[in-house]
Amino acid sequence: MKKLPLFSVAIIFAIFITSCNNSTNNQTSTTEKMETKAGVTKAAWGTTDGKEVFLFTLTNAKGVQVKISNYGATITSWVSPDKNNKPSSIVLGFDSLSGYLAKPPYFGAVVGRYGNRIAKGKFKIDKTEYTLATNNGPNALHGGLKGFDKQVWDATPASDSTASVELSYLSKDGEEGYPGNLKVTVRYTLTDDNELKIEYSASTDKATVLNVTNHSYFNLTGDVNNSILDHTLMIDADNYTPVDTTLIPTGEIKSVKGTPFDFTKAKKIGQEIGAVSGGYDHNFVLNKKDSSLSKIVELKDSISGRTLEVFTTQPGVQFYTGNFLDGTIFTSAGKKINQHAAMCLETQHFPDSPNEPKFPTTLLLPGQQFHSETVYKLSVK
Numbered sequence: 001m002k003k004l005p006l007f008s009v010a011i012i013f014a015i016f017i018t019s020c021n022n023s024t025n026n027q028t029s030t031t032e033k034m035e036t037k038a039g040v041t042k043a044a045w046g047t048t049d050g051k052e053v054f055l056f057t058l059t060n061a062k063g064v065q066v067k068i069s070n071y072g073a074t075i076t077s078w079v080s081p082d083k084n085n086k087p088s089s090i091v092l093g094f095d096s097l098s099g100y101l102a103k104p105p106y107f108g109a110v111v112g113r114y115g116n117r118i119a120k121g122k123f124k125i126d127k128t129e130y131t132l133a134t135n136n137g138p139n140a141l142h143g144g145l146k147g148f149d150k151q152v153w154d155a156t157p158a159s160d161s162t163a164s165v166e167l168s169y170l171s172k173d174g175e176e177g178y179p180g181n182l183k184v185t186v187r188y189t190l191t192d193d194n195e196l197k198i199e200y201s202a203s204t205d206k207a208t209v210l211n212v213t214n215h216s217y218f219n220l221t222g223d224v225n226n227s228i229l230d231h232t233l234m235i236d237a238d239n240y241t242p243v244d245t246t247l248i249p250t251g252e253i254k255s256v257k258g259t260p261f262d263f264t265k266a267k268k269i270g271q272e273i274g275a276v277s278g279g280y281d282h283n284f285v286l287n288k289k290d291s292s293l294s295k296i297v298e299l300k301d302s303i304s305g306r307t308l309e310v311f312t313t314q315p316g317v318q319f320y321t322g323n324f325l326d327g328t329i330f331t332s333a334g335k336k337i338n339q340h341a342a343m344c345l346e347t348q349h350f351p352d353s354p355n356e357p358k359f360p361t362t363l364l365l366p367g368q369q370f371h372s373e374t375v376y377k378l379s380v381k
């Protein structure tokens, strides 16, 4: 077949994506022209809590598109071509706000104030004990009953041609039991190298704990009918944090050597998953020694030819194989989302750090400026 020049492929691909969006989301298509900026478009996406919800579309020079909603600072889709130039989304998400209001398990959202678990929903700062809602068995999970994932954030799209949007949220003193007014900002940028850069910053007026991450579920094939157990994964971690039956770390930092947790050399996710009770849902202690932005993960899928590399400044990553997905949630196209239909790579501090003095601290003090960065880089061969 005669090869098309690259820019024609990009244009055809962008037209294809636009027509896909029009067919799946009428609300978006009628409002898409409301406000357009180079690199970012903004569309009305409904209301909740009396606040307006928007859907931002970040488009890069290659025609790749990432959609972000200010409801939960959520990534709703990341559409890119596979090795046959067929576009599909590599993350789980819905075409309309109603999908998210039905409380899916954190699809694409920013979770916080404390992502992951805090044992028994209790922690102390100095001598003061704080109590959180226990929304996951005996423990607190992902910021509580109405965490960052269920809040409407303020949003500012880039005013130049950058494919970028900045979202911010003020979590009030006492919200979900956490101390301090916490101002948190998340900026998403899609680069022309198909990197989705996520920068978090935060400050507080009282000592508090903080662990923010993005909870995207990836399936590089772009089709939930394919399990992620055939993806090949490398995690640059010689150690992980073993957990008790309620998924709280025991406090031990354990070597992965000779265990199913050894992903230091790439292997199929399904290769040893049978030996891990319930599937992978564990925090890996990254080998990187400082808080510089370093590559920590490489995920590959041979069906689509896609590779996802993950870079982060954070000390850990929660590798979760969608164990609790049970076929009760459907995609907007009506496909059943079964167990292992997608997986998460949540860059983070370790679970239950506020109760584990040996883990890197998650304490944020007044006067300190929190900053972290994670980059997901997609390529295709």
Ligand code: BGC
Binding pocket: 105, 106, 116, 247, 281, 318, 320, 324, 344, 346
């Ligand atoms: C947790 C899982 C949980 C999932 C959805 C992950 O971060 O580790 O245990 O089921 O989030 O809530």
